Amino acid sequence: MSRRKEKIAANQAEANAFVSERRAIQVAIFEQNFETGFKIYEANKDKLSKEEAAILEVEIEKNRTLIEKLKSGLNTATEA
Numbered sequence: 279m280s281r282r283k284e285k286i287a288a289n290q291a292e293a294n295a296f297v298s299e300r301r302a303i304q305v306a307i308f309e310q311n312f313e314t315g316f317k318i319y320e321a322n323k324d325k326l327s328k329e330e331a332a333i334l335e336v337e338i339e340k341n342r343t344l345i346e347k348l349k350s351g352l353n354t355a356t357e358a
Contacts, residue, residue: 298352305345305348305352308348309349312345
């Protein structure tokens with residue numbers, strides 16, 4: 279392989295590592311924000327109507343599913 283191609287490959291690997299690291303940080307921040315919001319919800323859910331609580335429960339499950347999907351995507355991306 280020529281030096282130019284080696285340099286391009288090294289730069290691409292460095293860029294991929296940066297993107298993977300940045301993505302992991304973003305997922306961790308999203309999860310932390312979710313957990314903070316969930317604690318606030320738990321502390322105040324008695325003040326909500328049943329309809330509001332039901333809507334929020336659905337959204338909570340959607341976010342939990344999304345977090346797990348994002349985490350599994352990170353795991354497969356780092357394994358590749």
